[in-house]
Amino acid sequence: VTPYPDFDIAALNDYAHSKGIKLMMHHETSGSIPNYERHLDKAYDLMNKYGYNSVKSGYVGNILPKGETHYSQSSVNHYLNAAKKAADKHIMVNAHEAVRPTGLARTYPNLIGNESAMxxxxxxxxxxxxxxxxxxxxxxxxxxxxxxxxxxxxxxxxxxxxxxxxxxxxxxxxxxxxxxxxxxxxxxxxxxxxxxxxxxxxxxxxxxxxxxxxxxxxxxxxxxxxxxxxxxxxxxxxxxxxxxxxxxxxxxxxxxxxxxxxxxxxxxxxxxxxxxxxxxxxxxxxxxxxxxxxxxxxxxxxxxxxxxxxxxxxxxxxxxxx
Incomplete structure (x- = not known):
């Protein structure tokens, strides 16, 4: 929820919207799912505040805590939880490095796409x-x-x-x-x-x-x-x-x-x-x-x-x- 010092989130969004363009936010978790979940609600609220309607989430690296993987039950539960919360906030999700989907977008069409392959x-x-x-x-x-x-x-x-x-x-x-x-x-x-x-x-x-x-x-x-x-x-x-x-x-x-x-x-x-x-x-x-x-x-x-x-x-x- 805290941009880099040289990233003026309000000015950039105002400029983009004046051109008829909506920006997409990037949430790179570096595999630290528990940390991301602590910020998830506030992050989605921040997106709504500035008119971001979609997020590209990423899970590069080994999943934390150690012992968990991209395919473990806790990780799969997280991907579902993130999509559900995003649906409540009217936000689309494009997840990279997540588990391969198995038709979940039919239930949550706001899960607009995944990478989840090479x-x-x-x-x-x-x-x-x-x-x-x-x-x-x-x-x-x-x-x-x-x-x-x-x-x-x-x-x-x-x-x-x-x-x-x-x-x-x-x-x-x-x-x-x-x-x-x-x-x-x-x-x-x-x-x-x-x-x-x-x-x-x-x-x-x-x-x-x-x-x-x-x-x-x-x-x-x-x-x-x-x-x-x-x-x-x-x-x-x-x-x-x-x-x-x-x-x-x-x-x-x-x-x-x-x-x-x-x-x-x-x-x-x-x-x-x-x-x-x-x-x-x-x-x-x-x-x-x-x-x-x-x-x-x-x-x-x-x-x-x-x-x-x-x-x-x-x-x-x-x-x-x-």
């Missing part, structure tokens, strides 16, 4: 990892995977680091569709997005919740292709990701409404893209499509594709007889 911070993971999670971790509820990385060579901006994320830009865009979370994050640095604002447009356009989902084709550990319809419009978004194996796929658009025209913007791997040797190469094209069209798409090694399909408004011509 997410983006594990940068050297196999590209096939993101083709498995929809069949495992995501069965229990939404996952905050923290997607959207545009700079794959970590050493280029973290001195001394030799880490390299094995993914392409198009792959990272696709994750906003293939991995469901009604709270999404753009996880890279702003200056990296500024270099690729044409690709960032997909992150600006993609919704966070859906009225319909179609899993077009998939093989766990190999690839997954999903299409989802925006909850508030007739627009569709499609995403596909693959493991180390490059693939081509003929995408049927028969999930679109017959008789309507749409503008499809395709964010794809460049012909020479590769998750290791050329991860930031992408191409963006657009075309008018209907439900009878088939789009050929290519996914590079560790790559993918993302497509926004926006309804085109049909003009109405009125003929007046005089």
């Amino acid at each position: 997410g983006t911070e594990y940068r050297n993971m196999s590209p096939g990892h993101v083709t498995i999670l929809p069949f495992t971790r995501l069965k229990g509820g939404p996952m905050d995977f923290t997607p959207g990385i545009f700079r794959m060579d970590i050493g280029s901006f973290v001195p001394g680091s030799k880490e390299h994320k094995r993914a392409t830009v198009a792959n990272q865009l696709a994750l906003y569709v293939t991995m469901y979370s009604p709270l999404q994050m753009a996880a890279d640095l702003p200056e990296h997005y500024a270099e690729k604002m044409d690709a960032f447009q997909f992150i600006k356009d993609v919704p966070v919740d859906w009225s319909e989902s179609r899993y077009i084709d998939a093989e766990p550990g190999e690839f997954i292709i999903a299409a989802r319809k925006d909850k508030n419009s007739g627009n569709w978004f499609v995403g596909g990701v693959t493991n180390e194996q490059s693939r081509t796929f003929d995408l049927k658009l028969d999930f679109l409404t017959p008789g309507k025209q749409y503008k499809a913007t395709i964010y794809a791997d460049a012909p020479d893209a590769d998750c290791v040797t050329n991860p930031e190469a992408y191409v963006i094209t657009s075309r008018t499509v209907t439900s009878s069209d088939i789009l050929p798409v290519m996914m590079a090694s560790g790559g993918g594709f993302a497509i926004s399909i926006m309804e085109l408004q049909t003009a109405t011509i009125a003929i007046i007889h005089t």
Whole structure:
């Protein structure tokens, strides 16, 4: 409940709210659950005071007291207690490093997402990892995977680091569709997005919740292709990701409404893209499509594709007889 001296909580919130933006609070417990619980009620009250409607809680490190773990009964009881208290205060919870959910969000929908699996911070993971999670971790509820990385060579901006994320830009865009979370994050640095604002447009356009989902084709550990319809419009978004194996796929658009025209913007791997040797190469094209069209798409090694399909408004011509 006490900000750092250089963090003016009132001024920052006033400025954000003047821009139509709500801030999200971060509660990093460092694994000291009893200490967090002592402050929990006051922390949630402070959030209400300043208009924070969501919290990202974290449990990095070994759980205290010693002998307890992230999966022990006392810890599981705490995660539930935190969600219940937050519901009473009209606050959404996005818990990181917590126990994997098992459908709890159906009872407490304010538990809007969890990390609770190997997410983006594990940068050297196999590209096939993101083709498995929809069949495992995501069965229990939404996952905050923290997607959207545009700079794959970590050493280029973290001195001394030799880490390299094995993914392409198009792959990272696709994750906003293939991995469901009604709270999404753009996880890279702003200056990296500024270099690729044409690709960032997909992150600006993609919704966070859906009225319909179609899993077009998939093989766990190999690839997954999903299409989802925006909850508030007739627009569709499609995403596909693959493991180390490059693939081509003929995408049927028969999930679109017959008789309507749409503008499809395709964010794809460049012909020479590769998750290791050329991860930031992408191409963006657009075309008018209907439900009878088939789009050929290519996914590079560790790559993918993302497509926004926006309804085109049909003009109405009125003929007046005089």
